[in-house]
Amino acid sequence: MDKAKKLLGSVTISPKIIEEVKLNVKDISGLKKKIEEYLLQNVTELLDVILFGAISVDASDIHIEPQEEESKLRVRLDGILQDVVFFDHTVYHHLVSRLKLISKLKLNITDRPQDGRFTITIENLLIEVRTSSLPSEYGESIVMRILNPKNLINLEDLGLRDDLHKTFQKEIEKPNGMIIVTGPTGSGKTTTLYAFLKKIQNPEIKIITIEDPIEYHLKGVSQTQVTPEKGYDFSDGLRSIVRQDPDVILVGEIRDLQTAKIALQAALTGHLVLSTLHTNDAAGTIPRLRDLGADPSSIASGLKMAVAQRLVRKVCKKCSTLSKPTASQLAELKKGLKNLPKLIKIPDLDKIKIARIKEGGCPFCNFTGYKGRQGLFEAFLVDSEMEKFILTNPPVSSVRELAIKKGMVTMYQSGLIDITEAKTTFDEVARVVEEDESSPEISNL
Numbered sequence: 001m002d003k004a005k006k007l008l009g010s011v012t013i014s015p016k017i018i019e020e021v022k023l024n025v026k027d028i029s030g031l032k033k034k035i036e037e038y039l040l041q042n043v044t045e046l047l048d049v050i051l052f053g054a055i056s057v058d059a060s061d062i063h064i065e066p067q068e069e070e071s072k073l074r075v076r077l078d079g080i081l082q083d084v085v086f087f088d089h090t091v092y093h094h095l096v097s098r099l100k101l102i103s104k105l106k107l108n109i110t111d112r113p114q115d116g117r118f119t120i121t122i123e124n125l126l127i128e129v130r131t132s133s134l135p136s137e138y139g140e141s142i143v144m145r146i147l148n149p150k151n152l153i154n155l156e157d158l159g160l161r162d163d164l165h166k167t168f169q170k171e172i173e174k175p176n177g178m179i180i181v182t183g184p185t186g187s188g189k190t191t192t193l194y195a196f197l198k199k200i201q202n203p204e205i206k207i208i209t210i211e212d213p214i215e216y217h218l219k220g221v222s223q224t225q226v227t228p229e230k231g232y233d234f235s236d237g238l239r240s241i242v243r244q245d246p247d248v249i250l251v252g253e254i255r256d257l258q259t260a261k262i263a264l265q266a267a268l269t270g271h272l273v274l275s276t277l278h279t280n281d282a283a284g285t286i287p288r289l290r291d292l293g294a295d296p297s298s299i300a301s302g303l304k305m306a307v308a309q310r311l312v313r314k315v316c317k318k319c320s321t322l323s324k325p326t327a328s329q330l331a332e333l334k335k336g337l338k339n340l341p342k343l344i345k346i347p348d349l350d351k352i353k354i355a356r357i358k359e360g361g362c363p364f365c366n367f368t369g370y371k372g373r374q375g376l377f378e379a380f381l382v383d384s385e386m387e388k389f390i391l392t393n394p395p396v397s398s399v400r401e402l403a404i405k406k407g408m409v410t411m412y413q414s415g416l417i418d419i420t421e422a423k424t425t426f427d428e429v430a431r432v433v434e435e436d437e438s439s440p441e442i443s444n445l
Contacts, residue, residue, distance in 0.1 A: 011102055012121040017048040025056045027366045028082055035085045043094040051120055055127065057366065060146055066092055066139035077366055078313045078373050079186065096140055103131035111135050130213065147215050151191060155199045158192060159374035163343055167379065172196045177304030178267035182279040188311050188375055189276045190215055193250055196274055197221060200248065209250035210237040234259040242266055251275040257293035264294060267302040281411065282308040282378050283400035286390055300382065300390040307379040308411060310432040312424045313370035315355040319362040320369065322353040322422060329426060336416045336436065341407040346420055355422040374423065376433060378411040412436045
């Protein structure tokens with residue numbers, strides 16, 4: 001029985017592997033060497049090294065990709081994929097078979113995508129891994145998302161400015177209304193929503209989530225996962241949740257009109273509803289809900305706050321240096337930060353020093369120059385003026401213009417502020433955020 005449990009859905013990293021990895025794997029180079037040592041050994045031990053090694057270097061994802069001549073293993077560190085090791089197809093097939101077995105994927109299906117998950121046990125610590133297989137030209141591409149509980153952070157750890165922290169805390173403590181967080185895949189939306197839940201969680205309120213899939217298990221929170229193949233999707237689940245007398249509802253993603261309608265109705269009938277959408281910016285939330293078919297009056301009354309976010313890498317504290325910005329960089333800072341709301345305090349731009357990464361980095365940052373990530377946010381509240389404006393079916397540009405007029409700091413400006421505080425670089429902000437095209441001068445609407 002124990003053996004079967006170990007094979008199906010659970011991996012217990014051996015003390016031997018733990019000791020070796022802790023001793024030798026400090027960066028990508030160390031991970032590469034350790035994996036190469038085990039390539040021709042037992043596939044179970046090889047997978048243990050890959051999994052625990054990836055966790056040890058703080059990777060968020062592991063990619064196994066078959067190619068024509070050989071296969072490649074990559075890991076994602078701070079949002080960027082890095083090559084680790086290449087190996088022959090024999091090793092690849094052994095690894096894939098083992099992974100499909102423990103992830104409860106069908107071994108005989110290779111021509112269709114499959115999703116599964118398993119749990120890693122490391123010295124009494126449980127880490128869940130979500131597995132995805134996808135048919136490709138030379139075999140199945142495997143991606144493992146590492147759901148490390150240490151990534152569950154508090155609201156105070158999101159890297160928010162004081163004004164945003166106060167706004168977020170005030171809004172999530174309200175008894176009803178909808179808060180939507182937007183951004184592309186991997187931008188930290190779920191982390192932010194979980195931080196909201198952790199902040200407001202107490203024995204006096206009931207919190208229910210519906211997710212696809214459940215990423216982290218939250219103590220004291222009722223969590224349910226959609227299973228579309230069984231007819232249980234977001235709209236059906238949300239309908240049932242509303243009948244469970246919740247105070248707070250988290251909807252993993254609003255994908256269709258039915259889900260949007262039920263979520264907005266819940267927000268209008270005494271529930272706090274948290275959810276996500278895929279839009280480019282906070283202003284896009286309103287037109288996106290309208291495009292799904294939601295009634296403008298429901299959007300205006302139900303939506304209380306729209307947030308957009310991205311993740312930028314932070315400069316390595318060990319090897320980065322400080323220096324004055326160039327003339328063009330200073331001009332960009334002055335232009336971009338010209339019309340910030342008065343409550344946003346920034347240093348004297350003529351006296352600042354900005355961070356510069358060391359080319360080739362250092363062992364501490366895996367030779368990238370960056371270590372860790374933090375959020376860039378933009379957010380606006382739906383007040384009475386915005387409510388009336390929503391009823392006119394405005395385009396994204398007009399919503400954005402009004403939001404800025406009412407004090408919204410754009411995501412690009414948030415990035416520039418972080419640059420003035422030597423937290424990140426111009427290159428990094430440019431990688432994840434488009435420069436604000438609109439003039440800093442906001443026209444009257």
